[in-house]
Amino acid sequence: MKRIALTLALVLVVAACGDDDSGGTTAPTAPTTGATTTAAPTTEAPTTTAPATTAAPTTTAPPTTTAPTEAMFEISSVSFGAGAMVVITNVGGASGSLAGHWLCQRPSYFELPDVEVGAGQSFAISAGGSVFLPPPGAITVEQVANVGGLNSASGELALYDSNSFGSSDSILSYVEWGTPGHGRSGTAVEAGIWTNGGFVETGDDTVFVGRSDFDVVGPDGWMSG
Secondary structure (H helix, E strand, C coil): CCHHCCCCCHHHHHHHHHHHCCCCCCCCCCCCCCCCCCCCEEECCCCCCCCCCCCCCCCCCCCCCCCCCCCCCEEEEECHHHEEEEEEEEEECCCCCCCCCEEECEEEEEEEEEEEEECCEEEEEECCCCCCCCCCCCCEEEEEECCCCCCCCCEEEEEECCCCCCCCCCEEEEEEEEECCCHHHHHHHHHHHCCCCCCCCCCCCEEEEEEEECCCCHHEEECCC
């Protein structure tokens, strides 16, 4: 009986020494060191300054050429031989009458009839040939323009807005072919509508001279065929 009591007392003593007041087991605390960890210094990214932008140069649009708002008549073709004919085109921006206008191959003159020609439209008149083949859509009349005969070898033709044939202010359009120096070429040169000494080259088989570019002054604005 005494042995049992002693054994029980030893068990109670061991249990009391192994437990804390809360009945839990206390984990050993890891020793702390006094070393201080210093964070690596942050490197600030360099600031890049964008280059100053260069403004694109300002381009000024060229001035636009305003088309004429009135009628403006030009000789557009002269035909020879059996189909002798003169064609006049209104290159202006409005319709107009040919009344008071004259054709001239010095010393021959012909006053054109009172015919209304629309903008961009053509007027064709026979010059005494046996065949009259006007361009499609051209206005025609029964009259014949007697301007002294149209010879492909050499000649000229001028268009005036009055019968002041020696005036550079009155001459509107001019062409000479075959050879230079015809009677009205000097007036045309003075007016700035022909070049001095210029002429459209033609041959025995040439049947017409025609305008190839209304913006070009002198023979370079014409062709023959």
